[in-house]
Amino acid sequence: MTLNLDAHIPEGPLADKWTNHKFDLNLVAPNNRRKFEVIVVGTGLAGAGAAATLGELGYNVKVFTYHDSPRRAHSIAAQGGINAAKNYRNDGDSIFRLFYDTIKGGDYRSREANVYRLAEVSNNIIDQATAQGVPFAREYGGGLDNRSFGGAQVSRTFYARGQTGQQLLLGAYQALARQIHLGTVTLYNRTEMLDLVLHEGRAVGITTRDLLNGEVSSHSGHAVLMATGGYGNVYFLSTNAKACNVTATWRAHRKGAAFANPSYTQIHPTCIPPADEFQSKLTLMSESLRNDGRIWVPDAEADNRAAADIPEDERDYYLERKYPSFGNLVPRDVASRNAKTVVDEGRGIGPLNNGVYLDFGAAMERFGVDTIQERYGNLFDMYERITGENPYEVPMRIYPATHYTMGGLWVDYNLETTVPGLFALGEANFSDHGANRLGASALMQGLADGYFVAPTTLAGYLADWLGTDPVPIDDPAFTESHTETQDRINRLMSINGTHTVDHYHRELGKVIWEDCGMSRNRAGLERALVEIPQIREQFWTDVKVPGDPNGWNQSLEKALRVADFMEMAELKVRDALHREESCGGHFREEHQTAEGEAQRDDENFAYVAAWEYGGEDIQNDAVLNKEPLEFDNVSLTQRSYK
Amino acid sequence: MSNMLNLTLKVWRQDGPDTAGQFQTYKTTVADDASFLEMLDYVNEELIEADEIPISFDHDCREGICGSCGVMIDGRAHGPQKGTATCQLHMRQFSDGDTIEIEPWRAAGFPIIKDLVVNRAAFDRIIESGGYISVTTGAAEEANAIPIPKHAADAAMDAAACIGCGACVAACPNSAANLFTAAKMQQLNMLPQGQAERYTRSNDMVERMEQFFGSCTNYGECQEACPKEITIDFIAMMNRDYVKSQLVNRRRLGEKKVG
Ligand SMILES: Cc1cc2nc3c(=O)[nH]c(=O)nc-3n(C[C@H](O)[C@H](O)[C@H](O)COP(=O)(O)OP(=O)(O)OC[C@H]3O[C@@H](n4cnc5c(N)ncnc54)[C@H](O)[C@@H]3O)c2cc1C
Numbered sequence: 001m002t003l004n005l006d007a008h009i010p011e012g013p014l015a016d017k018w019t020n021h022k023f024d025l026n027l028v029a030p031n032n033r034r035k036f037e038v039i040v041v042g043t044g045l046a047g048a049g050a051a052a053t054l055g056e057l058g059y060n061v062k063v064f065t066y067h068d069s070p071r072r073a074h075s076i077a078a079q080g081g082i083n084a085a086k087n088y089r090n091d092g093d094s095i096f097r098l099f100y101d102t103i104k105g106g107d108y109r110s111r112e113a114n115v116y117r118l119a120e121v122s123n124n125i126i127d128q129a130t131a132q133g134v135p136f137a138r139e140y141g142g143g144l145d146n147r148s149f150g151g152a153q154v155s156r157t158f159y160a161r162g163q164t165g166q167q168l169l170l171g172a173y174q175a176l177a178r179q180i181h182l183g184t185v186t187l188y189n190r191t192e193m194l195d196l197v198l199h200e201g202r203a204v205g206i207t208t209r210d211l212l213n214g215e216v217s218s219h220s221g222h223a224v225l226m227a228t229g230g231y232g233n234v235y236f237l238s239t240n241a242k243a244c245n246v247t248a249t250w251r252a253h254r255k256g257a258a259f260a261n262p263s264y265t266q267i268h269p270t271c272i273p274p275a276d277e278f279q280s281k282l283t284l285m286s287e288s289l290r291n292d293g294r295i296w297v298p299d300a301e302a303d304n305r306a307a308a309d310i311p312e313d314e315r316d317y318y319l320e321r322k323y324p325s326f327g328n329l330v331p332r333d334v335a336s337r338n339a340k341t342v343v344d345e346g347r348g349i350g351p352l353n354n355g356v357y358l359d360f361g362a363a364m365e366r367f368g369v370d371t372i373q374e375r376y377g378n379l380f381d382m383y384e385r386i387t388g389e390n391p392y393e394v395p396m397r398i399y400p401a402t403h404y405t406m407g408g409l410w411v412d413y414n415l416e417t418t419v420p421g422l423f424a425l426g427e428a429n430f431s432d433h434g435a436n437r438l439g440a441s442a443l444m445q446g447l448a449d450g451y452f453v454a455p456t457t458l459a460g461y462l463a464d465w466l467g468t469d470p471v472p473i474d475d476p477a478f479t480e481s482h483t484e485t486q487d488r489i490n491r492l493m494s495i496n497g498t499h500t501v502d503h504y505h506r507e508l509g510k511v512i513w514e515d516c517g518m519s520r521n522r523a524g525l526e527r528a529l530v531e532i533p534q535i536r537e538q539f540w541t542d543v544k545v546p547g548d549p550n551g552w553n554q555s556l557e558k559a560l561r562v563a564d565f566m567e568m569a570e571l572k573v574r575d576a577l578h579r580e581e582s583c584g585g586h587f588r589e590e591h592q593t594a595e596g597e598a599q600r601d602d603e604n605f606a607y608v609a610a611w612e613y614g615g616e617d618i619q620n621d622a623v624l625n626k627e628p629l630e631f632d633n634v635s636l637t638q639r640s641y642k
Numbered sequence: 643m644s645n646m647l648n649l650t651l652k653v654w655r656q657d658g659p660d661t662a663g664q665f666q667t668y669k670t671t672v673a674d675d676a677s678f679l680e681m682l683d684y685v686n687e688e689l690i691e692a693d694e695i696p697i698s699f700d701h702d703c704r705e706g707i708c709g710s711c712g713v714m715i716d717g718r719a720h721g722p723q724k725g726t727a728t729c730q731l732h733m734r735q736f737s738d739g740d741t742i743e744i745e746p747w748r749a750a751g752f753p754i755i756k757d758l759v760v761n762r763a764a765f766d767r768i769i770e771s772g773g774y775i776s777v778t779t780g781a782a783e784e785a786n787a788i789p790i791p792k793h794a795a796d797a798a799m800d801a802a803a804c805i806g807c808g809a810c811v812a813a814c815p816n817s818a819a820n821l822f823t824a825a826k827m828q829q830l831n832m833l834p835q836g837q838a839e840r841y842t843r844s845n846d847m848v849e850r851m852e853q854f855f856g857s858c859t860n861y862g863e864c865q866e867a868c869p870k871e872i873t874i875d876f877i878a879m880m881n882r883d884y885v886k887s888q889l890v891n892r893r894r895l896g897e898k899k900v901g
């Protein structure tokens with residue numbers, strides 16, 4: 001171990017840590033803020049929230065996105081909702097309970113202090129978004145409405161129809177637009193970060209490619225905030241937007257930022273099963289559907305009767321049967337794994353026997369079709385558009401798909417990575433969800449990091465650099481990164497092989513899904529560690545990237561991203577292999593209870609695995625560093641949702 | 643189970659903003675449960691393997707929410723299915739033997755970048771001019787302090803559903819952006835939180851819009867093309883607010899002079 005993994009957790013009781021820390025942190029006075037240049041990469045909830053807030057505070061902000069507009073970030077696709085500990089329902093919720101549920105849901109693999117802070121600022125997020133005009137759902141009395149979500153026994157989820165992420169992102173985007181208008185923030189759209197620039201060991205800028213004209217440029221700043229999202233597309237098929245990728249975080253990793261828990265991936269239980277070979281991505285049906293939908297498969301194998309023809313007593317409502325107290329609302333990992341089990345048993349439904357039913361028949365009888373339509377109308381429409389089936393008449397078919405990545409850049413309590421001056425926010429960091437993320441908590445984390453945490457902690461870092469200029473972009477630190485990036489582009493363009501980038505991406509995805517997906521074992525992981533380097537080798541000798549690098553070139557964009565996925569995938573599998581326990585989304589078949597539930601090993605694995613980049617031979621060169629996790633406020637129990 | 647469709651595609655190919663473009667014809671066979679963009683992916687794979695340049699098109703979420711995608715399909719923005727963005731359109735809407743014409747959005751406010759990709763930055767400029775409520779992070783009051791009647795919240799959400807794809811502009815014979823601007827503006831103008839800036843917002847957004855886009859003459863094509871089925875009633879509301887803003891803002895100007 002060579003890295004310093006001091007998490008800088010403030011002293012004091014859990015509930016006072018953030019307050020104490022805010023007081024102890026150095027500040028930057030209002031008149032000094034404009035002397036700082038801050039680079040923010042990403043305009044999702046985390047990035048747009050941070051860039052807007054830093055602009056409001058008076059910093060000079062440059063914000064980057066590969067999208068044409070900040071509003072298109074992947075956050076826009078979140079459907080279900082956002083948690084907060086408002087306790088508007090008077091059902092016993094509190095900051096501590098939200099903290100507790102999130103720690104427990106993460107299977108005790110996250111840091112207490114960070115998670116508590118998340119719960120603490122959750123209420124400010126709802127206030128902020130409401131003031132921005134986010135049209136959250138309301139009750140007839142005019143107050144905010146809530147619904148319940150998987151993994152919790154209270155109703156604490158705020159939502160805006162089935163478009164919560166869209167509305168929260170537009171709120172953050174509009175706050176950002178205001179700052180762009182006021183001139184505190186400069187927007188670089190259709191600009192992709194391809195490298196992080198270090199000077200004397202700290203982050204001082206980035207190297208980018210302009211997607212319109214292909215120009216590679218350098219940008220310098222006093223600090224770099226990366227809010228570049230997750231790496232779920234390493235699987236090729238996932239619910240993530242097509243362009244989501246690992247390049248920013250992986251390039252930062254190669255420059256010294258530790259990558260934490262890359263094996264932790266969330267497989268979402270309610271997605272539409274793949275229809276055929278053309279499938280380009282998978283569509284999530286919001287988890288909120290599990291509030292009213294009942295999940296079942298036929299008792300018998302290969303029962304290809306229509307759902308309506310299968311009588312009640314020949315159906316297996318397996319979640320209700322196995323988990324009477326949580327039923328269909330068990331956490332995502334539990335729901336996903338159980339779906340895989342019944343499909344593997346041969347009881348899958350649909351034309352390819354690759355799904356399970358999510359049935360609203362009973363709910364429609366109980367509440368009426370209108371209520372169900374009011375609650376889920378747009379989701380039902382979306383389902384029908386994709387499958388050609390009407391879920392008011394036949395049950396939905398669902399199956400798990402990759403959805404969210406809990407792993408990410410290691411950060412301390414200040415959201416600073418192991419590279420000084422480099423901060424990671426939102427899904428790009430590993431900080432709050434442990435080995436499994438509860439529903440409606442990623443939006444909460446993205447906005448907590450962006451609006452409230454990073455703008456505060458960044459000042460603590462910047463205060464030391466008052467009076468210094470950003471490193472000039474003709475410094476060798478920048479010119480070397482520029483040259484390396486240009487070389488990488490030239491190399492990809494010159495291969496001129498036989499297969500497309502997508503071809504290799506799909507090949508990689510198949511291996512990872514098969515051997516490092518919902519359930520993992522040593523033999524499979526070892527096989528993947530042989531196959532991934534082979535695919536990577538083939539990619540670098542046989543990929544075909546058509547067109548001109550000095551102009552708009554979507555194939556090149558993809559090639560640069562897939563090249564980084566190839567390397568990252570290897571680290572992900574390496575991490576999964578080393579973690580000889582099951583926890584949250586990481587299920588090792590060797591480690592399960594007699595009933596087939598995940599079996600943690602707190603004695604040996606209650607730590608964050610923070611991998612340090614060691615060299616091109618990823619699986620052998622990567623160095624494992626451990627941050628032990630200490631729990632003073634919750635007792636570690638084996639999760640039980642029975 | 644899926645059926646295979648044999649299709650002829652006439653696709654607009656254009657190298658860059660300043661070059662001339664033309665239709666190119668391609669033949670392909672796809673399953674009817676593929677999405678429209680999966681069909682284009684498939685054509686692109688074939689083009690690349692045949693040493694040709696793939697067709698550029700914008701897309702990302704492929705769930706009808708990010709607003710990245712959008713092409714004219716047989717002369718209709720987002721194609722034949724109502725309330726459906728291009729990425730959600732599935733090939734079962736077409737028949738074996740069809741010829742499909744695919745073009746980019748055509749509007750002076752949306753210059754072509756390449757093939758089917760256009761530059762929609764003008765929409766961002768409209769939002770920057772006033773499409774927000776000025777509330778600094780941390781300055782918000784308790785969320786339940788302002789009760790908002792359910793019908794107002796619902797109406798605001800109807801407007802807020804806009805995905806900023808630009809289909810409304812592409813469908814409009816005048817290339818007007820009134821539906822987009824009205825939806826964004828009225829979401830905020832209808833809510834209590836949005837009142838303080840209501841008339842400056844109305845004025846600024848309309849004036850910025852007019853710098854990029856044509857004038858609305860009430861064809862109503864925009865609401866037909868909108869993948870979120872946003873109603874042109876919002877345009878009427880915007881027009882009222884704009885007219886009123888001319889009076890209110892002038893009066894405020896007077897107040898400023900006196901004060
Ligand atoms: C279908 C779906 C539904 C979901 N539903 C919910 C839900 O109901 N509740 C919930 O809490 N969570 C939900 N999630 C999870 C949640 O939406 C995401 O985790 C969260 O929005 C991530 O936000 P972010 O700001 O970290 O990143 P993103 O929104 O992914 O933004 C990343 C940004 O970084 C930019 N970027 C990335 N790399 C680069 C680069 N190299 N150069 C320049 N720019 C770059 C992108 O352009 C983008 O602007 C859902 C996720 C999916 C897939």
Ligand code: FES
Pocket residue numbers: 700701702703704705706707708709710711712727728729730805
């Ligand atoms: S790709 Fe996002 S709306 Fe079509």
